[in-house]
Amino acid sequence: MNSSRSLKRIATISASGCVAAVAAILSSPAAAIAAAPTPVPVGAEYVALGSSFASGPGVPTTLDPFCARSRGNYAHVLASGLQLQLTDVTCGGATSDNIVSTSQKLPIGGQRAPQINAVTANADLVTITIGGNDVNYIGDLYRNSCQAPNNAPIPAIFASACTPANPAATQGALSVVQSKIVATVQAVQAKAPEARIVLVDYTTVLPQNAKPCTALPLTTEQIKYSLDVARQLQLATKHAAQQSGAELVELSKASRGHDVCSDDPWVTGWEFGPDFLFGGKVPYHPNAAGMQAASDLIAAHLS
Numbered sequence: 001m002n003s004s005r006s007l008k009r010i011a012t013i014s015a016s017g018c019v020a021a022v023a024a025i026l027s028s029p030a031a032a033i034a035a036a037p038t039p040v041p042v043g044a045e046y047v048a049l050g051s052s053f054a055s056g057p058g059v060p061t062t063l064d065p066f067c068a069r070s071r072g073n074y075a076h077v078l079a080s081g082l083q084l085q086l087t088d089v090t091c092g093g094a095t096s097d098n099i100v101s102t103s104q105k106l107p108i109g110g111q112r113a114p115q116i117n118a119v120t121a122n123a124d125l126v127t128i129t130i131g132g133n134d135v136n137y138i139g140d141l142y143r144n145s146c147q148a149p150n151n152a153p154i155p156a157i158f159a160s161a162c163t164p165a166n167p168a169a170t171q172g173a174l175s176v177v178q179s180k181i182v183a184t185v186q187a188v189q190a191k192a193p194e195a196r197i198v199l200v201d202y203t204t205v206l207p208q209n210a211k212p213c214t215a216l217p218l219t220t221e222q223i224k225y226s227l228d229v230a231r232q233l234q235l236a237t238k239h240a241a242q243q244s245g246a247e248l249v250e251l252s253k254a255s256r257g258h259d260v261c262s263d264d265p266w267v268t269g270w271e272f273g274p275d276f277l278f279g280g281k282v283p284y285h286p287n288a289a290g291m292q293a294a295s296d297l298i299a300a301h302l303s
Contacts (some may be wrong), residue, residue, distance in 0.1 A: 040196065047118050048126075049127065049188070051090070051092065051093065054074065055091055055092050058287070059288050066112075069088060078298055091104055098112070099114060099116055127200055133234045138205075140226060141226055142162070144165060144226075148160075174233070180257065197246045199247065199249070201237040201238070202237075207260070213260070215261060224286045249298050254293070266290030266293055267286055
């Protein structure tokens with residue numbers, strides 16, 4: 001354990017010894033300010049966990065094509081800007097179980113160990129974006145978009161996902177996703193009790209008016225359905241943060257007005273780029289602007 005961490009623990013112990021003597025002060029506004037999380041220092045150890053909305057498929061430059069992990073994802077942009085020591089194990093397709101307990105089987109072969117293995121007691125900051133794959137959020141958008149008339153050719157790796165959506169399965173998953181996110185946070189807390197843990201929810205994909213556009217070849221009813229899934233996932237993440245004591249960055253709110261049909265989208269539309277495993281476009285995911293915006297929001301929150 002490094003000396004700065006030891007000093008921090010000594011300071012914490014000393015401060016706790018003074019609590020009884022200043023109990024009256026603790027109820028004051030000044031005490032509330034003093035209790036706010038300490039800004040993450042330069043050189044802090046940062047671990048990024050999550051699914052594709054954290055890993056950055058289609059965002060240059062690809063680091064790990066098996067996990068669709070990009071050097072331009074929000075974790076790398078944040079770590080560069082704040083000079084943090086980053087361990088990034090985000091992986092496209094990950095569910096909450098793939099963070100906590102279950103190895104993730106990858107669509108192009110191989111597997112990844114549970115992401116929690118990357119978290120150690122020395123971690124100062126852990127960000128988590130998870131839950132979308134648990135509830136088939138983007139998967140259902142793909143399934144419905146696959147059925148659109150005059151559809152563009154779909155890469156074989158995605159074609160297998162072009163099966164009808166299953167709303168009953170999605171609603172069942174939504175009923176338990178909050179508890180799964182809480183369990184994810186608790187697993188991190190157990191391994192890194194001194195770390196700041198920040199839940200970062202999902203970038204807004206769909207227009208709030210539920211109107212289709214060229215980049216979103218769905219019916220209004222299909223868009224309304226997925227808007228409701230997104231809303232329930234957003235609330236589940238918010239309530240999970242409250243229940244677990246994690247911090248929360250509501251990227252879903254900040255990105256409204258930057259949906260796929262907007263003039264300044266932070267997400268891609270229904271389009272597959274060439275060599276998508278190595279930086280080509282992947283539909284309905286944050287683009288470079290979206291990842292930069294996410295990094296900026298997290299940095300502002302941490303300060």
